[in-house]
Amino acid sequence: xxxxxxxxxxxxxxxxxxxxxxxxxxxxxxxxxxxxxxxxxxxxxxxxxxxxxxxxxxxxxxxxxxxxxxxxxxxxxxxxxxxxxxxxxxxxxxxxxxxxxxxxxxxxxxxxxxxxxxxxxxxxxxxxxxxxxxxxxxxxxxxxxxxxxxxxxxxxxxxxxxxxxxxxxxxxxxxxxxxxxxxxxxxxxxxxxxxxxxxxxxxxxxxxxxxxxxxxxxxxxxxxxxxxxxxxxx
Numbered sequence: 001x002x003x004x005x006x007x008x009x010x011x012x013x014x015x016x017x018x019x020x021x022x023x024x025x026x027x028x029x030x031x032x033x034x035x036x037x038x039x040x041x042x043x044x045x046x047x048x049x050x051x052x053x054x055x056x057x058x059x060x061x062x063x064x065x066x067x068x069x070x071x072x073x074x075x076x077x078x079x080x081x082x083x084x085x086x087x088x089x090x091x092x093x094x095x096x097x098x099x100x101x102x103x104x105x106x107x108x109x110x111x112x113x114x115x116x117x118x119x120x121x122x123x124x125x126x127x128x129x130x131x132x133x134x135x136x137x138x139x140x141x142x143x144x145x146x147x148x149x150x151x152x153x154x155x156x157x158x159x160x161x162x163x164x165x166x167x168x169x170x171x172x173x174x175x176x177x178x179x180x181x182x183x184x185x186x187x188x189x190x191x192x193x194x195x196x197x198x199x200x201x202x203x204x205x206x207x208x209x210x211x212x213x214x215x216x217x218x219x220x221x222x223x224x225x226x227x228x229x230x231x232x233x234x
Contacts, residue, residue: 098220102131105223106148110137111155112170121158123187123215130216132223140170143177150226151219152178156188168194175204181229183207183222187215 109124118124118136128134137145137152146152154174161167167188174184180203186195187209199206207222209215 098224099131101223101227102220103133105132105226106150107132107134107153107219107223108137108146108149108151109134109153109155110140110145110174111158112140112161112174113159116159118155121155123153123155123158123212126212126216127153127219130219132219140174141177146174146178149179149182151183151185151222153185153187153215153219156186161188164192164194167192168198171195171198175199178204180204181226183225185209185215185218185222 107127109118109121109127111118111121116136124134124136132151139145152174154171156167161170171184171186175198178184182204184204184206185208186192186206189210191208195206195208205225207218209218
């Protein structure tokens, strides 16, 4: 049931974006067409004036001139519409692809403490609302807790982890039991210099986040990296 609700929500979200894009493009197109008509009308008047001045009105047929102008308008407007519509379609397609990646990414949220209440965390709720297929890690020392996982969020903010050595020790244990070619988002407010050494020789990748905004962005980046790795395996 929750998957159906999420699907409907995403459909409404994409429909809203598409509607706004089309409306904006239509308004811009009306303005451009009006501008094009003014230019062509000016050109038509200018040609007529010049033709009259040099005595060519007897040779130049206004019917032919009108036909040529109409053809020019049709070609110009058709090309402009096609280019702008195609660009908007590509924009919407990129949004749809990103949303599809997010919704298909299995995220494990880990707060390495005893009996953590992860579901009540603001960060967990935000990632869940963003559309990730997210679940909490109940026991970070158990390998099975990370099965069927694409991205791991390691939360060192909502707990007392003031010692860098403790953070490093926990991460080393996590790296040893999680699947390969997986990205860890390390949520921590300070820089830990030893992070590069932990992941240097591992087929696991990490990206740091020091606040809620960067956490959301890094989670999306990690999902896209995982998707790219999945393509390499095929």
